[in-house]
Amino acid sequence: MPEQVLKRVLTVPVYDVADETPLEMAPLLSQRMQNKVWLKREDLQPVFSFKLRGAYACMVKLTDEQKQAGVIAASAGNHAQGVALAANKMGIKATIVMPKTTPPIKVNAVKRLGAEVVLHGDAFDEASVHANQLMREHHYTFIHPYDDYDVIAGQGTVALEMLRQHPKPLDVVFVCVGGGGLIAGIAAVLKQVWPSTRVVGVEPEDSACMTEALKANERVVLKQVGLFADGVAVAQVGEIPFRIAQTCVDEMITVSTDEICAAIKDVFEDTRAIAEPAGALAVAGLKKFVAQREVAGLEMAAIVSGANMNFDRLHHIAERTEFGEKREAIFAVKIKEEPGSFKQFCEDLGARRAITEFNYRYADSKQAIVFVGVRTEGGRAEQHQLIDSLRGKGYEVEDMSENEMAKLHLRHMIGGKAEGLQNETLYRFEFPERPGALLNFLSRMSEEWNISLFHYRNHSDAYGRVLVGVQVPPVQKDAFEIYLNELKYPFICEQDNPGYHLFLNTH
Known part of the structure; x- marks a missing residue:
C-alpha cells in the first residue's frame, strides 16, 4: 500500500x-x-493550506463526463478552498458543503474562488453526510478530503x-x-x-x-x-x-x-x-x-x-x-477577612512576583476566598513551589491552573454565592456558534427546570462556551439526562468541580 x-x-x-x-x-x-x-x-x-495538493491530484484524473457533471466536497474549510481553486483552474462547477461553524474567512475564500457553498451541520461529519446526499441527487463526483x-x-x-x-x-x-x-x-x-x-x-x-x-x-x-x-x-x-x-x-x-x-x-x-x-x-x-x-x-x-x-x-x-506556556498560574486561596490581609498575602507571594488577576467578593465575616492569577516564568515547577510555599505559611490553596471551568468562566464571574438554591447542577456546554443554538437549548428544556446560573463566553470561535446551573428535582433526573443526550451539544457536568463549591455553591 x-x-x-x-x-x-x-x-x-x-x-x-x-x-x-x-x-x-x-x-x-x-x-x-x-x-x-x-x-x-x-x-x-x-490557499494558505496544503489541501489544494490532494484536491488537484484527485480532480486531474476526472473523466470528461465527471468534469461536466461537476464536483462536490465536504470540508471545514481548507479542503474546500483546494477543491474550489482546482475547479476554477479546470473550469469545473464545484459545490462545497461546510459546517455552519466554519470560520467566515474560510467560507468567504471558497465563495471568492467561484464555488457554491452550502452550510450544513455543526461539524465535518454532518456536512459529509449531506454532501453525499447531494452527490446522489445531482450525480456530482465526490472529492473526498482524505480517504482517497x-x-x-x-x-x-x-x-x-x-x-x-x-x-x-x-x-x-x-x-x-x-x-x-x-x-x-x-x-x-x-x-x-x-x-x-x-x-x-x-x-x-x-x-x-x-x-x-x-x-x-x-x-x-x-x-x-x-x-x-x-x-x-x-x-x-x-x-x-x-x-x-x-x-x-x-x-x-x-x-x-x-x-x-x-x-x-x-x-x-x-x-x-x-x-x-x-x-x-x-x-x-x-x-x-x-x-x-x-x-x-x-x-x-x-x-x-x-x-x-x-x-x-x-x-x-x-x-x-x-497557560500553554505554563507562564501563568491561577489559584483559589482562603485568607482572613480583616484589614491588611490582602497586603500580607501579596507580600507572602513575593514582592517581585507579578499578580495578573485578583477576584474577590465579601461573603463571610471571618474568611475570604480569592481568585488569583500569578505570572510564573519557571513553568509548572515554579507553580508547584509557589503552592508549597503558600501552604507552608498557613494558606489553604486550590490550584486552578489546569481547571478548564476556572480558566474559561470563573475568572470572569467571581461574585459570591446565591442563597437558598435547591437541587442545582452545574454544566459546561459548547454551543455551535450560529443563530438558533441558544433557542434550541431553551425550547427543549422542561418548564419545570429552572436555570439558576448562565454564563456565556466567546471570542468569535466556532463555538460558544456556556456555563449553566439548572435546578432539577431528583425525580426528574432521568428525564434531564435524556434531554442532555438528545441535545447533542458537547457538555461536561461540573458538579464536583472544586471551583463550583468554592465560589458558586452554598452547600
Missing part, C-alpha cells in the same frame, strides 16, 4: 496549482528546544519536497492529523526513503480519532469532537489513512488547547506568520515530545499545515497562550 502511494506521488502534477513551499529553520524554537527545528511552510500555499489514494498522493508531495530540501534524513517529523490524509501521504513516502525517520502524528486531546483507532486496532467513531482546531475536527479517521498509519506512523501525541495556542505564538515569533490551530498542531506535538523525552541535538521538522483563521480568535488564543 505505501508503495502504491509513492508511485502516485512521483507522477502527480500538483504544481499546476500548488507551490513548492520552503523548509525553514526556526531559530528561536531550535534554541529553546535544544534541537534543530525545521518548519515546512504549507501555510504559504495560494490520489488525494493522499497529492499530500505526499509535501514529503517529496522535504527529501529534496534536507541534505540527510530527519530524526523526527511531526504531522497534524484530522482524517489522516496528510500523515498517510507523508509517512508512506518517508518510510520508504528515510526508514529511520520517526513519523509522529499530533491530534487535539478532544479530537483524537487516529490515536484511539491505533489503540483499538480498528477505526472508531468519537462520541464528541472538539471544535477549537476546526481543521482536524473529525470523528473517524479515513479507512485508507488508517491502514497506512498502522505500518508507517511510529506514534501519536495529543495536545491541549492551551498547548496549541502556545504553538501558534511560537510559529509567529519565528516566522511572523499566524498559523490556524490545526496548522500549529505539529509544533505543539514537537514541543511536547521534547519535554517528555528530554531529547537534544536532533533534527526535527513540523508541518505548519495552514493559516486560515479569523482574526477575532486571536484574543482567545493570546489569553490561553500563557
Whole structure:
C-alpha cells in the first residue's frame, strides 16, 4: 500500500496549482528546544493550506463526463478552498458543503474562488453526510478530503519536497492529523526513503480519532469532537489513512488547547506568520515530545499545515497562550477577612512576583476566598513551589491552573454565592456558534427546570462556551439526562468541580 502511494506521488502534477513551499529553520524554537527545528511552510500555499495538493491530484484524473457533471466536497474549510481553486483552474462547477461553524474567512475564500457553498451541520461529519446526499441527487463526483489514494498522493508531495530540501534524513517529523490524509501521504513516502525517520502524528486531546483507532486496532467513531482546531475536527479517521498509519506512523501525541495556542505564538515569533490551530498542531506535538523525552541535538521538522483563521480568535488564543506556556498560574486561596490581609498575602507571594488577576467578593465575616492569577516564568515547577510555599505559611490553596471551568468562566464571574438554591447542577456546554443554538437549548428544556446560573463566553470561535446551573428535582433526573443526550451539544457536568463549591455553591 505505501508503495502504491509513492508511485502516485512521483507522477502527480500538483504544481499546476500548488507551490513548492520552503523548509525553514526556526531559530528561536531550535534554541529553546535544544534541537534543530525545521518548519515546512504549507501555510504559504495560494490557499494558505496544503489541501489544494490532494484536491488537484484527485480532480486531474476526472473523466470528461465527471468534469461536466461537476464536483462536490465536504470540508471545514481548507479542503474546500483546494477543491474550489482546482475547479476554477479546470473550469469545473464545484459545490462545497461546510459546517455552519466554519470560520467566515474560510467560507468567504471558497465563495471568492467561484464555488457554491452550502452550510450544513455543526461539524465535518454532518456536512459529509449531506454532501453525499447531494452527490446522489445531482450525480456530482465526490472529492473526498482524505480517504482517497490520489488525494493522499497529492499530500505526499509535501514529503517529496522535504527529501529534496534536507541534505540527510530527519530524526523526527511531526504531522497534524484530522482524517489522516496528510500523515498517510507523508509517512508512506518517508518510510520508504528515510526508514529511520520517526513519523509522529499530533491530534487535539478532544479530537483524537487516529490515536484511539491505533489503540483499538480498528477505526472508531468519537462520541464528541472538539471544535477549537476546526481543521482536524473529525470523528473517524479515513479507512485508507488508517491502514497506512498502522505500518508507517511510529506514534501519536495529543495536545491541549492551551498547548496549541502556545504553538501558534511560537510559529509567529519565528516566522511572523499566524498559523490556524490545526496548522500549529505539529509544533505543539514537537514541543511536547521534547519535554517528555528530554531529547537534544536532533533534527526535527513540523508541518505548519495552514493559516486560515479569523482574526477575532486571536484574543482567545493570546489569553490561553500563557497557560500553554505554563507562564501563568491561577489559584483559589482562603485568607482572613480583616484589614491588611490582602497586603500580607501579596507580600507572602513575593514582592517581585507579578499578580495578573485578583477576584474577590465579601461573603463571610471571618474568611475570604480569592481568585488569583500569578505570572510564573519557571513553568509548572515554579507553580508547584509557589503552592508549597503558600501552604507552608498557613494558606489553604486550590490550584486552578489546569481547571478548564476556572480558566474559561470563573475568572470572569467571581461574585459570591446565591442563597437558598435547591437541587442545582452545574454544566459546561459548547454551543455551535450560529443563530438558533441558544433557542434550541431553551425550547427543549422542561418548564419545570429552572436555570439558576448562565454564563456565556466567546471570542468569535466556532463555538460558544456556556456555563449553566439548572435546578432539577431528583425525580426528574432521568428525564434531564435524556434531554442532555438528545441535545447533542458537547457538555461536561461540573458538579464536583472544586471551583463550583468554592465560589458558586452554598452547600
